Amino acid sequence: MSTQQRGGPLQGVRVLELTKVWAGPYVGKLLAYLGAEVIRVESEGSLDVTRTFGVDDIDNAPGWQSVNPQKLSVQINMKSEEGIKLILDLVGECDILVENLRPGAVKRLGLGYETVKAANPEIIYVSMGMWGSDGPLAYQTGYAPCFAALGGISALVGHEPGAPEGMNTRYADSTFGAAAAYAALVALLHRKRSGVGQFVDVSAVECMSSMISDSIMDYALNGVVHECDGNRHPEMAPHGVYPARGGEWVSIAAANGKQWAGLAECMGKPELARDPRFATLADRKANEDELDEMIAVWTAGCCPMELVTKLQKRGVSAAKSQSSLDLIADPHLWVREFYRDVTDPDGNSKPTLGPSWEMSRPAQLGDAAPRLGQHNAYILGEILGLSGEEQETLRASGVTR
Structure with missing residues (x-):
């Protein structure tokens, strides 16, 4: 052949x-x-x-x-x-x-x-x-x-x-x-x-x-019916998309305590990392509505790309939500x-x-x-x-x- x-x-x-x-x-x-x-x-x-x-x-x-x-x-x-x-x-x-x-x-x-x-x-x-x-x-x-x-x-x-x-x-x-x-x-x-x-x-x-095998198994074994939860993640908090200046949006995720501390520092509120409402993942998940609102108030006045750069330098996962034009122009995607x-x-x-x-x-x-x-x-x-x-x-x- x-x-x-x-x-x-x-x-x-x-x-x-x-x-x-x-x-x-x-x-x-x-x-x-x-x-x-x-x-x-x-x-x-x-x-x-x-x-x-x-x-x-x-x-x-x-x-x-x-x-x-x-x-x-x-x-x-x-x-x-x-x-x-x-x-x-x-x-x-x-x-x-x-x-x-x-x-x-x-x-x-x-x-x-x-x-x-x-x-x-x-x-x-x-x-x-x-x-x-x-x-x-x-x-x-x-x-x-x-x-x-x-x-x-x-x-x-x-x-x-x-x-x-x-x-x-x-x-x-x-x-x-x-x-x-x-x-x-x-x-x-x-x-x-x-x-x-x-x-x-x-x-x-x-x-x-x-x-979605995890959700199916949770129902089969535990009778739990999962509901819509937006951009949230069971093992991360915060984990969401937040408003930024000019009608733009930025996604931010903290996978561990170190990243959460880096985010709190970027916000100019390092004390939040020790706040009993947010000290552990379980604490942050229990108070996620309050946490998301606090972050959204902060990001709303920020330039999206400056914010992303600032967060990434501290090891925090962050990215600007991209339009089709943003995606096709992204130099990182072309280089890779x-x-x-x-x-x-x-x-x-x-x-x-x-x-x-x-x-x-x-x-x-x-x-x-x-x-x-x-x-x-x-x-x-x-x-x-x-x-x-x-x-x-x-x-x-x-x-x-």
């Missing part, structure tokens, strides 16, 4: 993506960042919503660009028998298949696990569904807000004593996608050791519930390569979010998200071995458009 060589731990691994929107494509993004060759199957008649939402140019949509860098695009019409045959031929050249289509869709198309396994007995088949692929609720489909709500996370997001306010939608998709990517890697390691492929069944709801410059098919440079890890031998990252069908010739010709005439026949008949 020959793949594009970019280095990284997954060099030589080929991934086939039958995915939509965000969570499924995010799996491919993470695997591509580890060096895998990721092939995304698309067609003119079934464009991903991230290519079309709010734009005229399907190749430069922000949503599409953000979740598909360093991938290859091949056009195959999955509603045709010839298209399904092409995909099964491609399966034989791949190590991992990822799908997050609507429940039952892959089986109706003729791409269920048993069929795919027959084409490639060693395939790692990653199936992503709201409730997984089996069970009484497996027929239901949903998007990120459903994942977070049904998994229990949204019920904990909000400020007491108000009603839950809900979770940011991208958190659910990205967490679900990261869990599926991790599962794919575990299955790949298992295959390396045993030679046996796997069916990997990933449930979005279960992934979300695992993020949180952002990477990639090149689009027209040769234009553009920034994208890089991998969230550092490696001694990382995979090369240089390509922006692909044009629709940009790699048809490579995938159909070099990988599947189809002649130019065969490719033209398939294109003319609509199979590869």
Whole structure:
């Protein structure tokens, strides 16, 4: 098997993506960042919503660009028998298949696990569904807000004593996608050791519930129902977001007594560190409303960046709450390569979010998200071995458009 060589731990691994929107494509993004060759199957008649939402140019949509860098695009019409045959031929050249289509869709198309396994007995088949692929609720489909709500996370997001306010939608998709990517890697390691492929069944709801396992266990063992508690933390006080000058906000957290003493000193009230209301974590938690109000009065008149610098010099965890413009301009994030410059098919440079890890031998990252069908010739010709005439026949008949 020959793949594009970019280095990284997954060099030589080929991934086939039958995915939509965000969570499924995010799996491919993470695997591509580890060096895998990721092939995304698309067609003119079934464009991903991230290519079309709010734009005229399907190749430069922000949503599409953000979740598909360093991938290859091949056009195959999955509603045709010839298209399904092409995909099964491609399966034989791949190590991992990822799908997050609507429940039952892959089986109706003729791409269920048993069929795919027959084409490639060693395939790692990653199936992503709201409730997984089996069970009484497996027929239901949903998007990120459903994942977070049904998994229990949204019920904990909000400020007491108000009603839950809900979770940011991208958190659910990205967490679900990261869990599926991790599962794919575990299955790949298992295959390396045993030679046996796997069916990997990933449930979005279960992934979300695992993020609040402490709250679930507290209820299961102790009957405790956790309520919304804003930005507070059970093992830190203070731990919150406080107003600053100019309508800005600053987050501050004291993880121990030393940091609390440093914060009190910054406030010009070192005696607060010895005040019986705040001397220990238990004391500060018991009087947290009063503590938060005191800190908020102090921060309200402060320049946010000066305040953050002052606190950090004393070892106190602090940061300015950043807007999108603040984030993209943050020099620390650029120095740490949180952002990477990639090149689009027209040769234009553009920034994208890089991998969230550092490696001694990382995979090369240089390509922006692909044009629709940009790699048809490579995938159909070099990988599947189809002649130019065969490719033209398939294109003319609509199979590869």
